[in-house]
Amino acid sequence: MEDPNLIAIQTFCSSHQVGTDFIYSIYEIGLIEIVKGKEEDFIEETQLSNLEKTVRLHKDLNINTEGIAAVFDLLDQVDSLNHKIRNLRNRLAVYED
Amino acid sequence: MEFIDYYKILGLDKNASIADVKKAYRKLARKHHPDLNPNDKEAQAKFQQINEANEVLSDPEKKKKYDKYGKDWQHADEFEKAGYDPRQQQHAGRNHQQSYGGNFGQEDFSDFFSSMFGGGGGFGGNSGGRTRFKGQDFNAELRLNLTDVYRSQKQTLTVNGKQIRLTIPAGIENGQTIKIKGHGGPGMNEGPKGDLYITFNIVNNTEFKRDGSDLFKEVPLDLYTALLGGEITVETFDGKAKLKVKPETPNDSKIKLKGKGFPVYKKSGHFGDLYLTYKIQIPKNLSAKEKELFQELSKLR
Numbered sequence: 001m002e003d004p005n006l007i008a009i010q011t012f013c014s015s016h017q018v019g020t021d022f023i024y025s026i027y028e029i030g031l032i033e034i035v036k037g038k039e040e041d042f043i044e045e046t047q048l049s050n051l052e053k054t055v056r057l058h059k060d061l062n063i064n065t066e067g068i069a070a071v072f073d074l075l076d077q078v079d080s081l082n083h084k085i086r087n088l089r090n091r092l093a094v095y096e097d
Numbered sequence: 098m099e100f101i102d103y104y105k106i107l108g109l110d111k112n113a114s115i116a117d118v119k120k121a122y123r124k125l126a127r128k129h130h131p132d133l134n135p136n137d138k139e140a141q142a143k144f145q146q147i148n149e150a151n152e153v154l155s156d157p158e159k160k161k162k163y164d165k166y167g168k169d170w171q172h173a174d175e176f177e178k179a180g181y182d183p184r185q186q187q188h189a190g191r192n193h194q195q196s197y198g199g200n201f202g203q204e205d206f207s208d209f210f211s212s213m214f215g216g217g218g219g220f221g222g223n224s225g226g227r228t229r230f231k232g233q234d235f236n237a238e239l240r241l242n243l244t245d246v247y248r249s250q251k252q253t254l255t256v257n258g259k260q261i262r263l264t265i266p267a268g269i270e271n272g273q274t275i276k277i278k279g280h281g282g283p284g285m286n287e288g289p290k291g292d293l294y295i296t297f298n299i300v301n302n303t304e305f306k307r308d309g310s311d312l313f314k315e316v317p318l319d320l321y322t323a324l325l326g327g328e329i330t331v332e333t334f335d336g337k338a339k340l341k342v343k344p345e346t347p348n349d350s351k352i353k354l355k356g357k358g359f360p361v362y363k364k365s366g367h368f369g370d371l372y373l374t375y376k377i378q379i380p381k382n383l384s385a386k387e388k389e390l391f392q393e394l395s396k397l398r
Contacts, residue, residue: 014286015288053132
């Protein structure tokens with residue numbers, strides 16, 4: 001498989017010094033998608049940012065997969081709140097001099 | 098290059114044990130982790146400091162060296178051989194790498210660290226040695242005037258010495274962030290490049306107020322035109338519009354000019370509306386004759 005948008009899980013794991021089991025546990029919990037290949041499995045490049053974030057949270061802060069999933073949910077909430085705040089601020093500017 | 102007080106960074110005193118260091122590190126790392134503080138530009142720098150402090154103070158050998166030489170680190174090697182003068186300290190300015198107000202945090206160790214313990218590389222530590230596959234994402238801020246984002250425009254930015262050509266779509270919001278794929282740091286082990294995130298800071302340099310694609314403006318309206326009706330010319334964002342004013346138009350009346358607002362983001366040819374609020378101007382410095390006529394008018398009511 002020579003799709004440049006696909007990254008072999010093995011390649012990712014050796015680069016990050018992380019076990020493949022960790023990737024599969026992240027997959028099990030629904031945080032990333034895995035593309036099944038004939039001989040090996042891949043992840044899409046678009047998933048890399050999220051996957052690397054999970055690896056950092058796991059390694060830097062010793063957070064387990066369930067904890068990481070909760071962190072992701074909360075980060076999504078923070079993001080949507082920030083989005084709302086931004087829109088409200090811009091709207092508020094209409095009424096301010 | 099300045100001396101770095103690693104104990105202070107971790108909020109500890111000099112008698113702290115390695116166990117204290119580890120505890121303080123975990124707590125601060127959680128608080129300042131860049132992934133948990135995505136909109137905090139300081140977090141990355143703070144996290145690096147914490148990591149570096151932990152790298153030194155949680156390692157018995159490094160801690161010993163650091164504790165021994167402390168502020169006289171510059172003379173550590175000479176100190177081994179001869180006496181030293183504790184007043185000899187040098188302070189120099191720090192380098193901040195910045196472009197477009199962006200914070201392209203670097204992952205390596207401080208100069209201080211490198212000069213005391215050698216190059217930042219080669220640490221297999223689970224916290225300090227940060228492996229990477231995809232390149233680092235960069236963040237930049239771009240300040241534009243509202244008039245600049247009325248039309249889509251091509252712009253060339255210089256980010257970390259590289260020129261990037263991009264088209265800024267018309268109607269971008271103040272505070273909005275766009276992602277430019279592949280313009281971040283280089284990847285490792287053939288990993289893809291990081292991305293560049295540009296946050297737009299739109300300064301309203303016009304008399305219009307903006308809410309998304311709608312624009313608002315107050316228009317002064319002459320008392321007589323408001324009473325008797327007439328025609329006025331108003332400035333729209335990119336031109337002029339002639340408007341008929343109905344007789345007996347009340348103060349604060351709003352009118353909507355459809356499609357005369359701001360472009361809708363990424364919807365070429367679509368525009369919001371322009372809302373005008375009439376502000377009736379009461380004449381000042383009335384002459385005797387005018388007063389007389391107004392008195393006459395008031396009696397008719």
